[in-house]
Amino acid sequence: MSYTLYYSPDSANIVIRMVLEALAVPYQAIEIDRTVDGQRSPEFLKFNPQGLLPVLLDPAQAAPLFETAAILLHLADQHAALPVPDPKHRGELLKWLFFLSNTLHADLRVLFYSDRYVADSQAIPALRKGMHQRVLAHLALLDTEIAKGAGAWLLGEQRSVCDYYLAACVRWAQLYPRGDTLSPSDIEKFPALTGLLQNLEARPEVQKAYAAESIYGKVFTHPDYPTQAVV
Ligand SMILES: N[C@@H](CCC(=O)N[C@@H](CS)C(=O)NCC(=O)O)C(=O)O
Structure with missing residues (x-):
């Protein structure tokens, strides 16, 4: 029996889909509108009472x-094939994850769902401005970390689940919330991070995962919206 991934185009499920594709394990994907x-919906809340995507059903799990x-x-623990790093990198994997x-x-999420974080909608632009500064500071930290390593990835030579998660976050920061986002030129200021994104967006499992959600092109460095997305 294979995994079942509940998804909506470009939601956080895309991170899981990229890793499932990288692992080359069978899964079925069920769209949530x-x-x-x-x-x-009551059916979905039975899987995740928070009402959030993604949900993964693993028949081997209770x-x-x-x-x-x-x-x-x-997934990293189950499948030694891809992103289980060398045991000496285990702590780093946990730290960055x-x-x-x-x-x-x-x-x-504060940027995407700002109205849930402030009672007064007039406070939203200031909140978003502050959050963008925080996100840029996080990206600067990650850029420095990638540049320190011996390889192209967050953990150095070892590509891991963290790289897929990071790249999707950078993509979303450039697309959502519509009309108030970072831009590709903000991201280009981080050369090591940009290199990671370019390496990842050229990989077949990434292109396959995004194509399954009707998303094409330079999905991390020059992202565009899917035909149907609500994030
Ligand atoms: N902490 C959750 C966050 C997931 C999340 O933000 N999911 C979004 C889609 S990208 C969602 O389901 N949003 C619907 C909502 O908040 O109502 C995780 O890491 O999985």
């Missing part, structure tokens, strides 16, 4: 899996 709040970083770690999840992605 976010235009009608399908992620809050419960549905949610939280992008947890699913990535589960948690940073991506609880700092970069969490800050991006």
Whole structure:
């Protein structure tokens, strides 16, 4: 029995889809229609009571899996093929995976869903300005870390689940919320990060994962919207 991934185009599920493609493991993908709040339907809430994508069903697990970083770690543990780093990099993998999840992605959510974080909608532009500064500081930190390493990836020579997660976050920061985003020229200021994004967007598993969600082109360095996306 294979995995089942619940998805909506360009939502956080894309990170899991890229890794499933990189692992070359079979999975089925079931679309949740976010235009009608399908992620809050009673059926979906049984999988993730938070009403958030992604959800991964692993028939070998007692419960549905949610939280992008947890699913990535589960996949990394299950499949020695791709991103299980050399044991001496295990701590680094955890360190950056948690940073991506609880700092970069969490800050991006404040940008995407600003109205949930302030009672007064007039405060939203100032909130977003502050959050963009924070996101740029996180990207500067990541750029320095990538530049320190011996290879092209966040953990140096070893491509890991962190690279896919990071690249998707950088993509979203340039697309959402529509009309108030970072731009490709903001990202180009980080050369090591840009190199990572270019390396990753040229990879077949990345192109296959994005094509499955109707997204094409330079998906990280010059991203464009999918035909249907609500993020
Ligand atoms: N902490 C969660 C965040 C996931 C998340 O933000 N999912 C978005 C799609 S990218 C979502 O389902 N949003 C719907 C909503 O917030 O109502 C994770 O890491 O998986």
